[in-house]
Amino acid sequence: MKRFNEFAKFMGHVGDLKKLDRTGWARRGIQNPESVADHSFRTTIMALVLADGAGVDQNKAVKMALIHDLAESMVGDLTPADGVSAEGKHQLEADAFKKLCSDIDNGNELLRLFQEFEDNKTPEAQFVERLDKLEMMLQAHEYGIDQPNVDLHSFWDHIKGFDFGDLKEVYDDLETTHNSK
Numbered sequence: 242m243k244r245f246n247e248f249a250k251f252m253g254h255v256g257d258l259k260k261l262d263r264t265g266w267a268r269r270g271i272q273n274p275e276s277v278a279d280h281s282f283r284t285t286i287m288a289l290v291l292a293d294g295a296g297v298d299q300n301k302a303v304k305m306a307l308i309h310d311l312a313e314s315m316v317g318d319l320t321p322a323d324g325v326s327a328e329g330k331h332q333l334e335a336d337a338f339k340k341l342c343s344d345i346d347n348g349n350e351l352l353r354l355f356q357e358f359e360d361n362k363t364p365e366a367q368f369v370e371r372l373d374k375l376e377m378m379l380q381a382h383e384y385g386i387d388q389p390n391v392d393l394h395s396f397w398d399h400i401k402g403f404d405f406g407d408l409k410e411v412y413d414d415l416e417t418t419h420n421s422k
Contacts, residue, residue, distance in 0.1 A: 247344035254314040254341055264318040265377075270391050271384055277310050277318055284309070284376045288369060295407045297368045305358050305369045308351055312337040331359055371408045374400060378412065382419045 258278035266274035285306040292299035310318075315337035319330050338355045342348030358366045381396040397419070405412040 244344075251341060251345050255311065257314040258310065261313060261318060263380075264320050264323075265396070266380070266384065268320075268322065269393060269395075271388060275380060277313050280376060280380070281307060281310050283379075284369070284372050287372045287376060291372070291408070291411075292368065295364075295368050297364045301354070301365045302368055302372075305354050305365055306372060308355055309358050309369060309373060311341060311351075312355070315341065335359065367406065368408075371405050374403055375405065375408055375412055375415070378415055378419075382415060385419065386422065 259276050261277045262274045288302040288306040292302040312334035316333045319325050342351045357363055361370055381393050385393055
């Protein structure tokens with residue numbers, strides 16, 4: 242480890258994710274919306290449980306899921322409604338991630354994993370992207386049960402046509418369950 246101050250600063254940013262509400266839920270009026278850390282945690286557990294069955298490197302997928310939203314500790318949880326282009330969002334997050342990782346021992350490894358996730362070309366990156374979306378839809382389903390007065394149809398409409406690949410059966414079961422309530 243380099244110096245404790247750099248480690249503490251990095252961990253402070255990780256801790257900030259526990260206080261950062263997921264923007265889409267907050268904008269829809271969800272009471273007590275999940276934090277970015279909550280989302281990242283469940284996405285990581287999904288990677289741990291589902292990676293072997295998907296034929297991807299479990300260790301790499303778990304690491305990628307852990308860090309996939311870390312840059313949001315600096316740039317916030319940007320959504321399409323924020324008016325930032327996909328390219329602009331990518332650049333903001335890439336710059337933030339470089340700053341976050343510049344002073345930690347394995348910063349280069351984390352930066353490579355983040356860039357791999359963003360490039361979305363490897364089986365692990367594509368798998369974690371699918372998990373990211375699947376976790377969001379699982380959360381939408383749960384909010385729909387717990388807070389039925391909040392309209393979350395736009396989440397279900399937005400995800401139509403997304404390629405869940407080897408997770409399609411899991412998503413289809415979730416959607417069927419959601420539609421039957």
